[in-house]
Amino acid sequence: MALEVVLVIILVWFGLGAGIAAWIYADTKVRKKAADWNWVAIGFFLSVIGAIAYVVAANAEKKRAYQYPPATKYENPEYEFEGEKHEASPHPAPKSGTKAGTEKKKEEVKQIEGLPRCRHCGAAISEHEWQCPKCGAKLK
DSSP, X not given: OHHHHHHHHHHHHHHHHHHHHHHHHHHHHHTTSOOOHHHHXXXXXXXXXXXXXXXXXXXXXXXXHSOSSOOOOSOOOOOOOGGGSSSOOSXXXXXXXXXXXXXXXXXXXXXSTTOOBOTTTOOBOOTTOSBOTTTOOXXX
């Protein structure tokens, strides 16, 4: 009698496992991936436990596949500095080759309102970027 109960439990376990393995195989096809036979075997042998593990792993992979922020689709803007214009300015601009001239230009660029800048190189960046497109520094 006890042997019959054990055999019934084993048959139900592997019958359910076969159904779960078929579901995992079909789900990998729906996700447009090649069938991962490791997950199919895990689903067959571990049955419900394997199905739970597969769902957790598939959701974690789905989160990794979604990449936020989206890739930037604009080119960096080009700016003209007041010192480079041909108009006469009330304040004489320092020579562009001097260190003071370069520092002044950097300060002017940083003062443009509403435009986020990389704290390392001063390049124009999007608010959604994680990495500077110019120098590669991590921004957030």
